[in-house]
Amino acid sequence: MKRVVIVGGGTGGTILANNLSGKLRKEIERGQVEIIVLEGSESHIYQPGNIDIAFRGAEPEAFRRPPTKLLRRGVKLLQQPAKHIDLENRAVTFDEKKLNYDYLVVATGSVAAPEAVPGLAEASLIFHRSQEEAMRVWEALSAFKRGRIVILTALPHKCPPSPVEAVFLTDELMRKRGVRQDVEVIYATPYTRAYPAHGIADVVEPEMEKREITVQTLFNIDRVDHQVRRIYSLEGEELAYDLLIAIPPHRGADVVVKSEIGVDEGWIPTDKHTLNIKGHDDAYAIGDATNIPISKSGVVAHLEAVTAAEAIASQIHGISNTYLYNGRINCPLELGGHRAVFVSGTYTRQPEGQKPSLTKYLMKRIFNRLYWTMLSGSLEPIFKMYLGPTYEVK
């Protein structure tokens, strides 16, 4: 019997498990294949929902479900966190038990780590780590009447559009509350412009100027002194704040760090096309967990999961195809006023500018609802039609 172990039941791990169980249904029924997901959390969180919680006061319940409700029949869920991954001996340890595998997928995501920057954890509110923290952002913004709000990005972090969305929605909220004239909104970014991709920056920057949002570029946070409410940058500049909302630097998951299979802040060295963990043709890494220089986002986790599922299924079927992810991204970016753009590209095609539209905003809102169905894999034909090819077969 072949055993596939998937470490992590977030977006990537869930899509991969469901997709693979569909492709290997007969083998699973015959007892020839077993798919096991290891996930310690009792709730699967739809993370883009944190924007709605933090900046619109949305109820968190709509954005979480138990993982037991999300996996298809044929996938075994062990509600235990993986403690150690041993790539050499093909084993994953959990709760003092060892699970050997034939194929491994590491889909452990990333962790927002404000503690990596001196003073940042005490000084800032964040919305990238939990629904509870996102609710605290909403409480603070709802009570803010006068002064300077700084929204600051540190590298590396997940979801490149999220800081810019936070800026626009903060501006929108202050206008709705009738206090914008007394509130200064500053966006501090490490990049040379308001969005890293040129084409998208050309759309975002005039919108920010129109709304009197100040952009402080090339500002790489070094430390924060919350007593005097000042942020200091690696470039030698400082910035005062009354309320600091941070997108903190992220790191790899604890299990990756402890297993010593990551580099730098715990990112797994991964081939950007085959998604194999480098040096291991029986192990894959997908989503935020990798060191691939691509956005850490749900769409990347999704499309990498589909690619890895094809690769594993074909190997189990004895087909010698190689599946190569092409770096397709397609991330919605909301600009307030019920308008959005999509940041779309591949490894070889950079994102292009486009007119913000209500249609794109509605697509983003609809996807919030479709997400739970999307996890099952049943919408893949629609995504394939909409996104075009996301991998090459050789």
Place this chain on the structure above:
Amino acid sequence: MVRHIVDARGSFCPGPITELIKTYRKAQTGDEIELLATDPAAKSDVAAWAAKSKNEVVEVKDEEGYIKIVIRVLSKGS
């Protein structure tokens, strides 16, 4: 002196500056960072970043299908 190789080829979003800054944070004064990128904006972005952060761009070269930029770390800004 250590030369850090940063391969950001294929990255447009979030782009090569993300990979450069990650490496810069752990580099020491005197080290060199060799950045490989396919994003054509890398040249102007790195030049702007180096000027602001008081580091030095020592080489910019168009290779086949990508750009190589070498930065010497002179300052961490503190």
